[in-house]
Amino acid sequence: MRDYTLASSLGVSGGGKSEELMVDRSVWNLMRRRQYNAARRLAEQRQLVDECGPAGIDFLRPRQQRLIARRELLRRTAVGAGGVSLAALFAACGVDSNASPSQSATGTGTATATGGGFESIGRATFRREQYPTYEGTPAFHADATLRLGAVISDPSPLDMVSGLTYYYGTAVWMYDWLIDLDPVTLEVIPSVAESWDISPDGLTYTFHLRSDAFFWDGSPVTSEDVKFTMLAYRNEPLSTLKSVYEPIESIDTPDGRTVVVHLSRRFAPFLAWGGQMFIGKKAAFVGFEGRMQDAPASLTVPIGSGPWIFEEVVPGSHARFSANRNWFRGAGWDKTGAGGPYYGTLIQKFYADYQSWLFSYLGGEVDDLYPVSVKDIETIGQVDSWIYDTPSTVTETMNFNFNNPDRPNKTLFDDVRVRQALYHAVDVEGMGKAIWKGFWEPRTSNEVHPWMLKPYQDQIKYEYDPEKARGLLAEVGWIAGADGVLERGGEKFTILGVCPKTYLAPEYAQVVQQYFKEVGVSMDLQILDSAPLREITRNKFTFDVYFRRHWGWGYPENFREVVSTHTPPTGLNYGRFSDTGPGSVDDLWNQILSTSSNEESVPLFYELQDRQAEVLPSLFFGSPHDLVAVRKNVLGHQPNPMWQDWDPMWWYPA
Amino acid sequence: MPDTNDRKAAPVLEVTNLTTQFFTSTGVVHAVDAVSFSIPAGRALGLVGESGSGKTVTALSLIDLVPPPGVRVAGSIRFAGRDLMTMTSEEMRKVQGTEIAIVLQNPLTSLNPVQRIGDQIVEIAKVHQGLSRAELTELAIKMLKMVHISAPSLRVRAYPHELSGGMRQRVAIATAVSCEPALLIADEPTTALDVTLQLQIICVLQELRASSSMALLLITHDLGLAAELCDEIAVMYAGQIVEKAPLKEIFGNPLHPYTQGLIRSLPGQGQPRERLETIAGQPPDLISLPPGCRFADRCPHAVERCWEARPALVQLDSGREVRCFLHDSAVDEPLAVSA
């Protein structure tokens, strides 16, 4: 329905938080630092540009200025540039630069453009601090209630293992992890496991559990519970984490506080990712041997050890939690010396869709809104809000299809210069301004996220350069025809693009369409629902390019299926791309997967990244920011890299 | 002569210059135009005329039931010493049913389909006299007997659709007379019924007249029926009374050309196998009335004057009234009636 249909159609919360579940923590660790630096650097770089603001929202902009913009536009089209170009954007900017202070005070216009850079819109203030900044010392308010929202209809709190975000969204509150990440440095840090060792051969992981971790019912968290949960993840038919625990051969529990996991093969990400599992109380599931799906609905009383004690679910309405004051990560755990939870009660309100959530937020019925659609930033500026603006881990990409059965000439994309040309044809910066109002990290290279290891300048980059694009295409033999569309041997350069109808994809695909038009490539667009889209991109392959949101930087296997050689079911790259042989993508993947530590795998990721940038199986346009709106009476929000979400245990009433 | 005596007797109903008009989007319809007549107690007046001549509207005007957008614009209706025109609807309500009752033309539609006939018959009594349940049932059965409906004690519980047309009409009559009204208006009571049923109805009405002092205003297009029941006949044409006379005189010596036409068009007048006469032409449009006599266009004796001036309803020496220049004393030398 709106930008968030996919999410709501999945019946999950907050517009697809689920997609960020599977994160290799170690990689995260490095990546987050890079990303923050990169974000900051980009912000600096763009200050100049940003001074002059956007081509964006101007409900409040004086009219004559719009007229100038329009004249600019006319002039441009007169020159025949057509479509969109930096010139146009700067023209528009030129307009904004005359915006009077009073206008910029309202935050519209200028604010929107700078994305990462600006401070406030209306009554909404942007925050980008990495640690929550505590005003005073937060204290526990037994009578205070924190109200969060979610787009979900019918939750089942017992289910921690199936692929539905909701359960994670709340499980992260209800359960503790075996190991955890530092929220900012993303180092692997102790949680229920206070320490662990990995055998030299990388096949045996031993976790030592802490003594002061207790379930809500007062019983301690034992190695039995850990084993039980881990096996549940491994055996549960509906578990989408199955593949992580596949390598597990056996689990020993020599004593109540030691868990020994034996792997069948070396598996680098096991610690960070496999360790990041929720620990449920085995007793709660007695009677249906780890088949959590079989848990009778009457038994909606999960037992965890996390900060929020599950109280009730009112289907279609809300779920209620109360603070767990005995939580072992209480006061003193957090670096700031504080320790949650600070609210007596946590309510998660269910919404039919993002729109009702937004209205409810504006009406003051709920304290957060996530993810904020850039369309609504000004609207949110109507009420006192913090807008937490963090670089996200998704990337908007365009995948090439190297073998479209509907296309007579299957070799269209075979020459890498064609792919490079198309990359040069797209102004990712302008696209970000236009569609994401600048809340966006542009990418000019095919980085193998999350392994954003090398500084940008070291990498092969494909800057916006229509001339170069035309040149490259000409080299391959594509010459503009009468109608401006490139031709070669009578064949016109007309391609079919497919994209989902969610997450602003149709909009940015149309922008790309115009960029392509500029270099003489005409693209037809098909905007499809998730189901038919999947049919076309995974079975029929009747498309040329596929605008796909790449979710997060998970476990390599998952990324691998996108880029490595197309061999269903595991290797599946939406484009039948293939790269084999020594030093090839496949080769590098296999090496990476057989490493036993990140130290080993990181250099390989460097190579893989370069390889990706060379062979360009797909174009990476950039990453939209992650925007969370929180009412100003709630403080202490801290983005959680793991979930693109937050641990409300740190939140406290102003 | 009994007639003259009776005419001196105080009339139950005395209507003078009753004028009813319908104010429609297409114009004012002069449905009833200065109609005057009176009915002595126990006597019966027949209001005769072809359909659209304003008979029914006259009847409805009497009991203040003219449907919108119809309005009684002028005239007086003196009933038992009171003027019904000036009555509030509340006062009028008390008159309706108890003192003046009406029987409608179509028995199939004049009874409430979802109410037991017993209840319908005694409804007037129930509302106006507040009798007990037992008394009401008793009354209902009595009334059904009076109109010769068999097995009355069963039939009271019947619904209208379970009775034949004739029965329903008799039930309607029973309903109307259940509180012995001083005046009964019967609007085409037999038209919708076939001949044998008509006879039943006529009998019932005759018995009623014989057994009570009730006055009857019979509305009909059928002179024959009028002859059966009435002492006096008023002939209506285009919203006006054109001739009024005792029964015998109307049949014996009709004065108005229209009346003459009506009588001639009755079956069984002349020789058998002689084809019935009809009155050629159509009545005038009641919205835009002609300047002259309303019958002029169809009148065999019309002279140009008939198209210029409107004849008044004049009382002849014989006491009977007629609206025609042929009999207007104001005319210099009366024209001979070729008859």
Add this chain to the structure above:
Amino acid sequence: MAVIESRVAPIGTNSLPERRFPSFRQRILRNRPASIGLIVLILIGAITALTPLFIDADRVTAIDLTSQQQRPSVERPLGTDELGRDVLVRLLYGGRISLMVGVGAASIAATIGVFLGGVSGYFGGRVDALLMRLTDMVLGLPYFFLLILFASLFRPSVLSLTLMIGMLRWTTMARLVRGEFQGLRDRDFVLAARATGRSRFSIMFSEILPNAMGPIIVQFTIGIAFAILAESSISYLGLGIRPPTPSWGNMLSNAQGYLFLAPWLAIVPGLLIFITVLSFNFLGDGLRDALDPKLRR
């Protein structure tokens, strides 16, 4: 099924003196709401139909990054949306879609309804029983429920959505036409036609149908109003016409977020749906009065 006897009994005759009646045109024009509705519809219809002659279609979806979210101005009376597309242009094209779906669906419903109802009413007997059972079945379907189901399962195109609505809503028409035909089939002119040995269908559709046209037109008009509402509801839920193809329903749904900054974006499409549907209903009502002899005043 319930059969009410009194339906066959004649209506009361305590009515007024006869008069000559005003012509059909007079009557429809004297009904102010109906005539206003008619005018409005003609305007909307004409404007939306002629739009393509003045504005080329690609302006409907083409993105203009230099003019996003502008407030109304002389050049763009309703401003632009978040992708710099002229809202007025989209409204006009959206109107075409909405009207197309409305009229299309109503036509489909009418066609099916008239045919089945006609056959059923004219032939009676077994055919009638069978067809009426079918009608009851379709009538028995929870139609909006099914509509939502359809739409959420198969992403509908303009055409398929039109078909869906049409196919679910022909029952009223069928029953209506059946009644009309039953009333007309034994009239003299039909018997006469039959006597000439013409085929049943030619009689049905050349003799009877014209005489039953009045109520059919009324039902058709109201059907359009209904279909437009249905389309907009479905599109509002995001299950009907999908962006970037504009329809009043999905434009409204897309503009909700702007209710605060640019209320007109959300208010205008809703208002247009409302006015159009209202006009159709007024027109239908006016036609009924004008065509119904009983109501002649």
Add this chain to the structure above:
Amino acid sequence: MSTAEYIARRALQLAPLLLLLTVIVFLMIHLAPGDPAQNLAGPRATDADIERIRDAMGLNEPIIKQYGIWIGKMLTGDFGESFISHRPVSDMIVERLWPTALLMGTANIVSLLIAIPLGLIAAVKQYSLSDTVLTTITFVGISIPSFWFGLLLMWLFGIQLQWLPLSGMATPGEPATAISVLQHLIMPAGVIAFIYTAFWMRFVRSGVLEVLTQDYVLFARSKGLPAKRLYVKHVLRTGLMPLVTLIGLSVPELITGSVVIETVFSWPGLGLLTYSAANSRDFTVVMALVVLASIAVVIGNLLADLAYRWVDPRIRLT
């Protein structure tokens, strides 16, 4: 024929309809693109994962067999388990019945209470000012897009004035007191009631108008009855008969709820469940809802006929 017989016969007639409906919808759902397994797994799951999940959900069985299993269970009252929440569908539906009943019930009752008197007035005072006003209002009611109306109300009362809550049936965390439920009820019920009122009023008016021209009303008038008795006993009694049928026919919506309004106001009823279930391809839930809805329709028709039979002695049942 006795009422019991009649009901029995009707039931027999309608059983095949139900069966047919289930077949159609079952096929429709299973032939439609989109796959609950995929939704369950999320967009990033590998095809291997999806296949595994499909198996786990029994979606790889031949469709006939799936239908057989499903219908068999259903006949024994077992609607199966939701694909998404793994909860018994019957539970999910039951817990949504009450909110919907509350919403639609309130709307229906309120609208009837308003519509009957107003409709009567409009008819009795035909062509008067009040008639014109009322008629215009009904036209507005039947023409206004409910979601738009709801949206404007939300915007005005919920956000600008902040008089009424915007979503849900009660304020989470707080006890669902009658007051708070009422506050939440006002807007959604108001929108539906307004539209219903318009429909009812139209029927009352036309029904009464038709009756008013009947001879027996004139005859009743001639009896000098007090207005109250006249209108209640002679006019409304017959004038409202068509309404009885309509009310019967509105029973289905009473049960399935109003999808649009429940979505706009996040009202936790069956309408909302329908919407989300259809969106997430939660087959078992959708199927159950379809069956429920159809049964509701059937019952509604039956009730309508019975009611009619009860109010109108002229009725023959055939």
